[in-house]
Amino acid sequence: MALKLPIYFDHNATTPVDRRVFEAMTPYLTEHFGNAASRNHPFGWKAEAAVEHARRQIADLLGAMPKDIVLTSGATESDNLAIKGVAEMYRDKGNHIITCVSEHKAVLDPCKRLGEAGFDVTWLTPDEFGRVTPEQVAGAITDRTILISIMAANNEVGTINPIAAIGRIARDRGVFFHTDATQAAGKIPINVEEMCIDLLSMSAHKIYGPKGVGALYVRRRNPRVRLRCQMDGGGHERGMRSGTLNVPGIVGLGEACRIAGAEMSDETARLTVLRDRLHEGISASLEFVTLNGHPAERLAGTLNLSFAYVEGEALMMKMKDIAVSSGSACTSASLEPSYVLRSMGVSDELAHSSIRFSLGRGTTIEEVDYAIAQVTKAVTELRELSPLYELAMEKNDSAAAT
Amino acid sequence: MAYSDKVMDHFSNPRNVGSLDKNSSNVGTGIVGAPECGDVMKLQIEVDDDGQIVDAKFKTFGCGSAIAASSLATEWLKGKDLDHATELKNTEIASELSLPPVKIHCSVLAEDAIKAAIQDWKRKNGK
Ligand SMILES: Cc1ncc(COP(=O)(O)O)c(C=O)c1O
Numbered sequence: 001m002a003l004k005l006p007i008y009f010d011h012n013a014t015t016p017v018d019r020r021v022f023e024a025m026t027p028y029l030t031e032h033f034g035n036a037a038s039r040n041h042p043f044g045w046k047a048e049a050a051v052e053h054a055r056r057q058i059a060d061l062l063g064a065m066p067k068d069i070v071l072t073s074g075a076t077e078s079d080n081l082a083i084k085g086v087a088e089m090y091r092d093k094g095n096h097i098i099t100c101v102s103e104h105k106a107v108l109d110p111c112k113r114l115g116e117a118g119f120d121v122t123w124l125t126p127d128e129f130g131r132v133t134p135e136q137v138a139g140a141i142t143d144r145t146i147l148i149s150i151m152a153a154n155n156e157v158g159t160i161n162p163i164a165a166i167g168r169i170a171r172d173r174g175v176f177f178h179t180d181a182t183q184a185a186g187k188i189p190i191n192v193e194e195m196c197i198d199l200l201s202m203s204a205h206k207i208y209g210p211k212g213v214g215a216l217y218v219r220r221r222n223p224r225v226r227l228r229c230q231m232d233g234g235g236h237e238r239g240m241r242s243g244t245l246n247v248p249g250i251v252g253l254g255e256a257c258r259i260a261g262a263e264m265s266d267e268t269a270r271l272t273v274l275r276d277r278l279h280e281g282i283s284a285s286l287e288f289v290t291l292n293g294h295p296a297e298r299l300a301g302t303l304n305l306s307f308a309y310v311e312g313e314a315l316m317m318k319m320k321d322i323a324v325s326s327g328s329a330c331t332s333a334s335l336e337p338s339y340v341l342r343s344m345g346v347s348d349e350l351a352h353s354s355i356r357f358s359l360g361r362g363t364t365i366e367e368v369d370y371a372i373a374q375v376t377k378a379v380t381e382l383r384e385l386s387p388l389y390e391l392a393m394e395k396n397d398s399a400a401a402t
Numbered sequence: 403m404a405y406s407d408k409v410m411d412h413f414s415n416p417r418n419v420g421s422l423d424k425n426s427s428n429v430g431t432g433i434v435g436a437p438e439c440g441d442v443m444k445l446q447i448e449v450d451d452d453g454q455i456v457d458a459k460f461k462t463f464g465c466g467s468a469i470a471a472s473s474l475a476t477e478w479l480k481g482k483d484l485d486h487a488t489e490l491k492n493t494e495i496a497s498e499l500s501l502p503p504v505k506i507h508c509s510v511l512a513e514d515a516i517k518a519a520i521q522d523w524k525r526k527n528g529k
Contacts, residue, residue, distance in 0.1 A: 311463055311465055311468075313465040314468075314469060317405070318413075328465070337440065348439070348440075352437075352440035384419065385463075385469065387444035387463055389463075390461055
């Protein structure tokens, strides 16, 4: 089979809509265009039935009840609603929130905002693999703590956190536990009961659904979580999120959840083989390559590598047939390299040299082999150009000579 | 971000990549930038007895624009006398390469590297 270029290795950024998802959605854009809140005619009933079907599909993926699912515009909104919603509702009970510095901005920034509004935020630092330990969380809880927000899996390095153990601690101490599962839902097994999760954010576009739609799981019993809504209006979604429901998007999210759940174990096995082939292939042909992230507790499709002596943006420019992303500062306006890698203790130099490959449903073995060759060629060429590589080689030679 | 054709050209076919003997008295070496900041440029010039730059080489760790800026700098330096070389401005490099505002620092670094190389040659030659 001929290789189609460029190759997409950026599935943690977003994914294409799965054909099956697309087909499930289209009737709700045209024929079944009703407003799910229209109670008095079949157009509304049809839309409402589709939303409720999707709600069940989403709940099934998480081991939740359909009524626990609040539909949103994506994970950013879900994170904001969970964090600010709890903080504002339970302010009388306490003003302390625990989170981690390597979270996505959609969690960091709401927490920062609350910090400015008088909340006390504890920012945990992950270990060298990007993990937060249950002990760290336990040690940070005070009698003023109302919320713990720790992501299920990190978007940059793919490291999976010990969510069940953290959830257990939160439950035992009577603190609500929110997890940003945007990268984890549909990729690793999640069960909100077994993992003592009280709030969970997710997004359709990371799991082959459409952009601009997501969900927040909100526990309704044992214990019940109440939220101060962030979007005032018609009182949709049991008053937690007003606004006419995005019916085709929600249908897409539901179908995306169904497929992800049904294919999870096979897809995880397949992606693990491909990801490790990519890693081993690159490591076999290049020196000075280091893995960022946990060696084992990591999403099957994510491979974040640092190529010493080579700058990430230049490397992406050289590999013009491969779409990846980098923690190099040159890719951001801030001139600072990835805060996630820095929080794990990766040096700024190696953070500038990092590339994230994220594989997905469409990735083939041919693409992986092509990428190995491209990466090897590009890194080799750029090292020929690198004064740092030259310096390292000179040191090496003189060390060998003595 | 899209790159200008000239950046792409210098990046894909960098001119004058390599190293001159840094211990030679007619070679001036400038190394500027820092690995933690994501840019390091090494620029070298070889100067003849008449004060003319007869050769220039570079090696750069940095983004595509940094590589292009240093490649262009070596191209411009070759054949110039030191007085003219000293006058080279980062703005000329930036405009030749159509660098966007976030990449202007790459041209500044190239100017710094030129200055440092000339300085090194002058120091060696007691000028
Ligand atoms: C971990 C994590 N949280 C939140 C988000 C934001 O998701 P959305 O694009 O649906 O707002 C992303 C996506 O970039 C993510 O990876």
